[in-house]
Amino acid sequence: MTQHTPALRLEGIVKTFPGVRALDGVSFSVLPGEVHALMGENGAGKSTLMKVLGGIYQPDAGRIFIEERETVMRGPLEAKAEGVMFIHQELSLAEELSVAENVYLGELPRKRFGRVDWATLYARTDAILQKLKVRFDARTRVGELSIANQQMVEIARALTVNAKAVIFDEPTASLTDAEKVVLFDVIADLRAQGVGIVYISHRMEEIFRITDRISILRDGAYRGTLETAATDEDEITRMMIGRSLDLSRNAAAPDLGPVALRAEGLSCGHLFEDATFEVREGEVLGFYGLVGAGRTEIAETLFGLRTPTAGRILLKGDEISLGSPVEAIARGISLVPESRKEQGLVLGMNCRDNITLPQVDDLTAGPFVSDGAEISIYDQYRDRLAIKSPSWRTPVGNLSGGNQQKIVIGKWLSMRPEVLIVDEPTRGIDVGSKSEIHNLLRELAKQGYAVIVISSEMPEVLHVSDRIVAMYHGRIMREFTAAEVTEDGLIQAISGLTGDAA
Amino acid sequence: MRDERLKTLLKGGAIWGFILLELVFFEVAGRIWSLSGNAFVDLDNMLLLLKQAAPIGIIAVGMTVVMINGNIDLSVGATYALAGIVMLDSMSWPFMEALGAGAIPLAWGFALLTGALLGLINGLIVWKTGVDAFIVTLGAMLGFRGLVFMYNGEQPTYHLDWTMVDIAEAEILGLQTPALVFLAVVLGVWLLMTRTVHGRNAYAIGDNRDAAVNAGLRVGPHILINFVLIGVLAALSAVAFYSGSGSVNPNDGMLFELWAITAVVLGGTKLTGGRGSIIGTLGGVLAIQLLRMGLGHIGAQTETVNLVIGTILIAVLFLDRQLNRKGAEELKI
Structure with missing residues (x-):
């Protein structure tokens, strides 16, 4: 395998944004017929790297090679012309158009006088769809398809050109298990055809199932490449999260005050169900789980942005109902939202x-x-x-x-406030400031605030929390005290592998 | 840091630089081409300018608030006409006639109330349905205009009251009532937007509505108030104008919304909300009115006015875009 020239090679890519060095000399290569995982925490630079590859961002330094030929990516069209195709996590399809029009968007086959050659368009698209073994045809309106099938349309788009490399960005985020199997078959087919595949995912199980090698980014820097067959979850996790930053475990909880906020059987439709937890004055309660596990939705409910469908919220022992953030704020509940800039x-x-x-x-x-x-x-x-x-x-x-x-x-x-809820306190923040924010959150707890921290970064949760609630698919799987928590235990809980709903 | 200041100054001062350019140009061009030796830049001319600018200017001030807030109001022209009709028509209602001169403030009150009511309708719909303000007020523009025609058909509504005319033509320091009302509105709303909580919240909501909701601002009622404000200002504009003219044609006020928006945008207010200023709008209003007057002064055909203003509008927005470097991170189209 190593004899081949790489389908795609990035060398020393540097990209800075005001205040953040997002990519610091990242190198990375994919061989033809290889599924290569790109892993790293949120904010490690995976998306930025892919945007550089796709020509959305221009790198400050570094070079891109396609089959060892140096290339400058000025935009998505150029990436496509070079045979680099993206399957985005957030689908970018025109829902009102047919499948065929989406697949060939921008290069519809034409007849004379610029008329669309519908017959050819549908025939070509159907041929691709057949390869993907899907159950809809080229004339279907994309808006009528399920998310999984829409993703197939994106993949079909990648197959219209002679793709040399295809990048899958968290493709299974919204797929059911059955749909995943179909996706993995498609990936296996592509691989057999000698396409180089970059597979971005957080899910260990998938990584071990389909990838050949794993490259790891941390804080915008390349940390190494592992052979999937010769490594294990522990090693990957260490490479992803180990850092010089002080992320020692939080010591045992100091003297805590009375319960500030308590939720009992709180539910909001299927976003989260039957959540029971409490946070005391002087305590940091961590919420850990994958994106979409329902953590943010719980925070929004506590802040009056969502109306619970069941359960109660007690503030200092009194049941309260929150119709809007105005009321939550008046009662001393504050939310530092997930996306600073938008919310x-x-x-x-x-x-x-x-x-x-x-x-x-x-x-x-x-x-x-x-x-x-x-x-x-x-x-x-x-x-x-x-x-x-x-x-x-x-x-x-x-x-x-x-x-x-x-x-x-x-x-x-x-x-x-009485209760401060902080959703992803350090997303998109560089390492130095991260520890400042962490210290601040600890300090606030010491001053007697009840603090709830939601985070997708395990070291962060371990570092700041006195207790940790692990969520999976809208349910609280387990609650850990600082003394009893282990990384394995946490990972298992948020993957739904262990424990009954607490 | 000094660069930042300079840029801010350039952006904020651009419209005033443009006005200065207009004054110089028309003065010089007037001397070269015009047969009459009249100066363009002269006190009477400038006072007249303010009076002529008043009807659209008062509306544009309200439009600035609504646009900073992230909305728009296309129904102001129709509101203007309807408020004018209510004012003049009410003067001939039997109980009003019995009041004599005392009916005048009451008629003004009816007009302002009409404006407030129409604004309230717009605001309530935008708040409660969540439909885009552009669509809501587009519908309202047609609907309110329909009311105007239902009132009196194609006939103008007419009522001349000499006391009212006298008030409308009263002068202080050479400024007639409409100009004074315009300046007072500019001052009042400027204070509102720069010094009060309401103004602060208007910018915050227009810039980032989600963040405003998260900060506990009552966004819905806030938006409602701004629609009522622009409704009242449109009516006030009608009061200032029709008190003197005494006659409302059912087509009056058409395109006022577009002229007001043009002035607001020329004055540097962002279409997407969150940024803009009342003083900038004053500049925009004066720039447009100067252009109309100036083109007349140098003997250009009046038909050229719209072409010139349209060209300038696009040029100014292009310049603004370059200055803001917004384009740098955007995809090329």
């Missing part, structure tokens, strides 16, 4: 105004907002959280991810 910040506004946004109503002198009162609140939280910003006038969009996150946290601390 947490008003990027065009300055630092001060973002911090005072929820309470600006109370900062008025006569009919007007009092500048002085606002600035003093900003100064207070800038000092307390060590926010690095040139001035309060700086638009939040110009700050680094870590400082943006501190602004969101400062916003809620200034409201003096």
Whole structure:
């Protein structure tokens, strides 16, 4: 196998964004007829690397070779022309068009005067669909298909060209087990035809089932390549999460206060069901699970963004019902949302105004907002959280991810909450700031706040939590204390392998 | 840092630079081409400018608020006409006639109430149905115009009250009532947008509605208030104009919404919300009115006005895009 020239080779790719070095000299190659897994935590740089390969981002340094021929990817069209095809996690299909039109989008076969050659179009598409053994035909409207079948349309698109490399980005995220089998067959076929396949996934079971080699990224840097047959989960996990950052286990819980928030049998449709847990003052409760396990939805329910379909929420022992975030905030529940930029910040506004946004109503002198009162609140939280910003006038969009996150946290601390829920506290934040945020969360607990941390990063959850709730498919599988938790135990719980619903 | 400041200044000041350019151009061109030796830049001319700019200017101020908020209101032209009709028609209702001059403030009140009511309808629909404001107010534009025609058919609504005319033509410092109302509205709404909680929230909601919801802002009621505000301002514009003219044609106010939007966008307000300023809109309104006056002054055909304004609008937005470097990360189309 090593005799072949690689179908695809990346060399020393560097890409920086303001405040973050997303890729730091990453090299990576895929042989023809190989399924090569690309693994790493969220934020390790997998997506950025693939965007560089697809021409969506231009690398700051580094080279791309297709069959050892150096290539510059200026955009998706060029990637396609080079035979590099992407099957995206988020499907990019025109739902109102037919399967055939989607498959040949941009290069519909034509007759004279620019008329579409429908007969050829449908015939060619049906031939591809047959290879994929699907049960719909070229004329079906894409919007009528299930997600799994829509994914097949994306794959069909990759088969229209003489693909040299096909990249699957978390392709099984929304597939059932039966659908996965079909997908794996398709991948096996492609592999037999000598196509190089990049397979991005978090799921160990799949990795061991279908891949030949595994390359690992951590914090934007290449950490090595393993032969799948000669490694195990432990080694992969170590390479993915081991880091110089202090992520020692959290010591045993200190003296805790009374229960601040308790959920009993809380459900919201099928998003999550029968969740029972509590968090005490002075405690950090971690929620760990795969994307889609229902953790964020629980947070949104506690914050009044979703209405529970069953169960109750008790705040300091009193049952409460939350119709909206307005009510949650009034009762002292705050949420630092999962995506800072989309849900947490008003990027065009300055630092001060973002911090005072929820309470600006109370900062008025006569009919007007009092500048002085606002600035003093900003100064207070800038000092307390060590926010690095040139001035309060700086638009939040110009700050680094870590400082943006501190602004969101400062916003809620200034409201003096009882319960602080932080969803993915360090997503997209570089390593140095990560540990600052971690320390901050620990510190807040020490000061007596009840803190709930949701994270997809195991070291983070282990580092900050006093107790950890493991979720799988909308259910709480198990609850661990800091003393009893093990990495294996956690992984098994969030993969649905062990335990009855707690 | 200094670069940032310079850029902000350039972006904010662009419209005023453009106005200056217009003044110089029309003054010089007027002297070269115009047979009359009249100066273009002269006090009377400028005072007249403010008065002529008032009807659309008052509406544009309201439009700025709604657009910063991330919405739009296409129904203002129809609201303007309907409020004018209600005002003039109410003067001839029997109980109003019995009041004599006392009926005038009441008629104004009816007009403003009409505007508030129409704005309330728009706002409620946008809030409660979640349908895009563009569609809702497009429907309202047709619907309200329908009401205008139902009121009096194709006939103009007519009522001339000399006391009312006197008030409309009263002057302070050479400024007639409509110009004064315009300036007062600019000042008031400027304070609202820059100094109050409502203004702050308007920017936040327009910039990132999700973040605003998450911060506990009551987004729905906030949007509703802004639609009521623009409705009232459209009616106020009608009050200022029709008190003097005394006659509403059922087609009056058509295209006002588009002129208002043009002025707002020229003034630097983003179509997608979150950014913009009342002062910028004042600049946009004056720039358009100057262009109309100036083209007349140099003897250009009035038909050329729209062509020129349209061209300038696109040129200004292209410049804005370049200055903001928004295009850099976007896909080429």
